[in-house]
């Protein structure tokens with residue numbers, strides 16, 4: 001059926017709504033480069049060419065922790081020589097926030113694409129943490145206006161959250177993700193075996209995003225996280241992997257069925273707790289990991305929701321306990337500089353444009369959009385989270401500060 005076309009009387013204005021069919025491909029596997037694993041090869045469509053042209057990029061810290069990866073990739077390409085050709089050697093990109101804080105690295109990456117003559121049908125396979133994939137995703141999105149990106153996230157945060165999304169970007173002007181685009185990846189492969197070398201801080205980091213998405217969308221996931229938090233912290237795969245998977249699925253559902261994948265509307269529900277998290281990351285000079293800052297941000301907005309929007313105190317208390325059981329320290333020195341921290345509200349508003357819109361909670365699984373913050377009560381929420389971090393539950397249940 002033809003889309004409705006509206007023309008005004010003089011026909012000098014034509015507005016035609018249109019949509020573009022995207023496919024989001026998400027796979028779960030183990031040992032993606034293993035001998036009998038065809039998950040990646042099956043995703044690479046050579047089109048009219050005989051062979052898919054593929055360039056591999058690996059996070060420097062992943063390569064250091066898993067040096068066998070280079071050989072595994074090379075052998076994988078040899079095994080699938082009838083389907084794909086590796087373009088150039090395996091590339092290494094700096095891992096961690098450093099890559100997002102140095103705009104000159106982008107040009108270096110683009111030069112490598114250009115030297116290899118990558119085109120819009122070429123594939124860039126990125127293997128790394130959320131930061132490296134954010135920067136690589138940005139260069140891939142702007143080179144020739146978009147190459148095909150296959151993400152293999154190597155952190156829990158990447159596999160539960162950032163790797164599934166359609167956002168990429170780098171930090172500029174000391175502001176998180178100031179420069180970036182929306183771009184749907186060709187595919188995302190969550191390979192659980194890639195997580196094995198993660199440091200403990202990074203291992204737990206992804207689960208604050210899982211708590212967030214559970215709180216917003218899926219009380220069952222929140223229950224699962226609360227019940228298994230200690231086992232997750234101990235890296236018990238039977239507890240950690242189902243939580244990562246459910247979080248990834250909810251993310252995928254939000255993007256493909258939520259009606260606003262490119263965040264054109266006012267609300268950004270998945271950014272619950274992020275106005276302060278992003279600011280805390282910058283205030284701590286990126287000492288705090290994104291997931292650690294999100295844990296604090298989620299704790300603050302959860303307590304604020306209980307003070308202002310009717311979230312039961314018991315639910316708030318449970319969330320803080322869950323985050324603590326997962327191993328998060330719900331405190332950072334920056335948290336006390338509330339005036340600077342509140343600057344995060346304005347930065348958040350600017351990033352989105354229009355009026356300030358935050359997601360808060362009336363109950364678990366009951367998000368609401370709000371356009372105003374009561375700064376006194378927000379200060380109180382911050383104080384309570386900070387006291388909880390030092391003194392535990394009793395601090396939270398106190399009636400007033």
Ligand SMILES: NC(=O)c1ccc[n+]([C@@H]2O[C@H](COP(=O)([O-])OP(=O)(O)OC[C@H]3O[C@@H](n4cnc5c(N)ncnc54)[C@H](O)[C@@H]3O)[C@@H](O)[C@H]2O)c1
Pocket residue numbers: 059060061062065094095096097100128129130131132134154155156157158161162163165166167168169176194195196197198199202205289290291
């Ligand atoms: N695009 C999005 O939608 C989105 C969403 C959430 C977060 N993010 C961004 O993601 C970034 C955080 O990502 P992250 O939590 O994955 O951290 P990260 O990418 O900074 O990785 C943490 C550290 O672990 C290293 N590392 C990664 N995988 C490893 C492995 N398997 N073994 C050993 N070392 C490994 C990295 O090199 C880095 O030093 C932030 O910049 C955040 O803003 C983006």
Ligand SMILES: [Zn+2]
Pocket residue numbers: 161209274290294
């Ligand atoms: Zn986040």
